[in-house]
Amino acid sequence: MISIKIENVRVLDPIQNTDRIQTVFIENGKLVAASDQVSETIDGEGKWLMPTMVDLCARLREPGQQQHGTLKTEGKAARENGILHVFTPPDSKPIVQDNGALIHGLVEKAMLDGGIYLQVIGAQTQGLQGNQPANMAGLKKGGCSAVSNANAPFANDDVVLRTLEYAAGLDMMVVFYAEEHQIAKDGCAHEGFIASRQGLPMIPALAETVAIAKYLLMIESTGVCAHFGLLSCGASVELIKIAKEKGLSVTADVAMHQLHLTESLTDGFNALAHVRPPLRAEKDKQLLRQGVKDGVIDAICTHHEPLSSSAKLAPFAETEPGITAFDTYVALGIQLINEGLLEPLQWVKTVTLAPAKVAQMVERWTQEAGWVLIDPELEWTVSKSSILSQGKNTPLINQKVMGKVLQTFSA
Incomplete structure (x- = not known):
């Protein structure tokens, strides 16, 4: 099965109650120990990985x-x-x-x-x-x-x-x-x-x-x-x-x-x-x-x-x-x-x-959850174009915020 490799990412795992930097492999939305068939390698330095x-x-x-x-x-x-x-x-x-x-x-x-x-x-x-x-x-x-x-x-x-x-x-x-x-x-x-x-x-x-x-x-x-x-x-x-x-x-x-x-x-x-x-x-x-x-x-x-x-x-x-x-x-x-x-x-x-x-x-x-890659230091502006929801109704519109999901990995 094809997997994604994320190097040096901070893994925040509430199930194991662990917080550590490591290299991980994700297959079908699940963490696996290792893989020989890596389709993509992501530099995870400074990024967080959470369920x-x-x-x-x-x-x-x-x-x-x-x-x-x-x-x-x-x-x-x-x-x-x-x-x-x-x-x-x-x-x-x-x-x-x-x-x-x-x-x-x-x-x-x-x-x-x-x-x-x-x-x-x-x-x-x-x-x-x-x-x-x-x-x-x-x-x-x-x-x-x-x-x-x-x-x-x-x-x-x-x-x-x-x-x-x-x-x-x-x-x-x-x-x-x-x-x-x-x-x-x-x-x-x-x-x-x-x-x-x-x-x-x-x-x-x-x-x-x-x-x-x-x-x-x-x-x-x-x-x-x-x-x-x-x-x-x-x-x-x-x-x-x-x-x-x-x-x-x-x-x-x-x-x-x-x-x-x-x-x-x-x-x-x-x-x-x-x-x-x-x-x-x-x-x-x-x-x-x-x-x-x-x-x-x-x-x-x-x-x-x-x-x-x-x-x-x-x-x-x-x-x-x-x-x-x-x-x-x-x-x-x-x-x-x-x-x-x-x-x-x-x-x-x-x-x-x-x-x-x-x-x-x-x-x-735990059976259905995938993983989420986050950049906690990414600054972005809340705007009608950046909001994916059909509704744009937020008092935060036009404000700068920090932290954004980069990718969701799931089955």
Whole structure:
């Protein structure tokens, strides 16, 4: 079998927990001891080699919203940026993730069109209406290992309890994107001076923390395995820490942009900074960073949400929330390293092994994962032409960043 030789590359291997410079051979996306049939030799000096990444939250916009992105465009963007396994919430338009029979076709199309392993999170309630539990047994048969109600509200807390009991009986994980809708209402920005001065409807941090506290009590009562995605508040980190110390089966992730960006970017009604949950205060950012460093927050996801240019043209509160994130994911991760928050191998774990553990798919990931060659010192400008995603909606546009994927090696 033909192989690729990479000389003097820094190999960051979270499975073996090793960080060393060596010469490696890659065949069919796997490291091999040696090879006599080398098709290409790459000078790896100054470069990093790490496993392909696992993203716990990304919206690829298909089916139903192809004006923003498709499985082909977003799959390619993910793969070219070193992300091979992508989890997507169950809120496509129309919603198909409450029907196990339709999910297999979506997974096949993602591999055929975009070359990625799509992991579909099933709907927690029928049509995400929040009234009746979805057919979770059928979803599990269709390949779902987790369910969520995404950002949709539940009719009442009794529905939540019944769905948690149902999921626990099937040994399925429940994913919460915690927000108390009675508190958040129609808000679009973090509750603080900047939003208040601009007259924007606000989402208090309390909307997230109240929801997390309530769900944690239900999790403790039902014994279900739960994951809290897209944390945005410093107080949320403390709640997750307490839950873990109590022995609850709970994990959490944070979007990469929440570790770098704050509410200050919304000043001047900058719609490119409109995301949900909203960008929070500097103090929240620092506490989220500490949560990652301490391991309270298990993983970092992209929260990739590509949008067409017209989706950001209305007044701030009327624009669609979302940031395109595949293309800047590695650069922002390397920024965390350069700023001294994480060591390189620590960062690699938060985007590879840790999310695979959260999703209970370590064995499958190790079988399917390839390798990613990165230049951590390559400086480039975030621009509409450099972004591979169909969506160009990022507040980082025209900024210089450092670190980029050079090549993804996979089967």
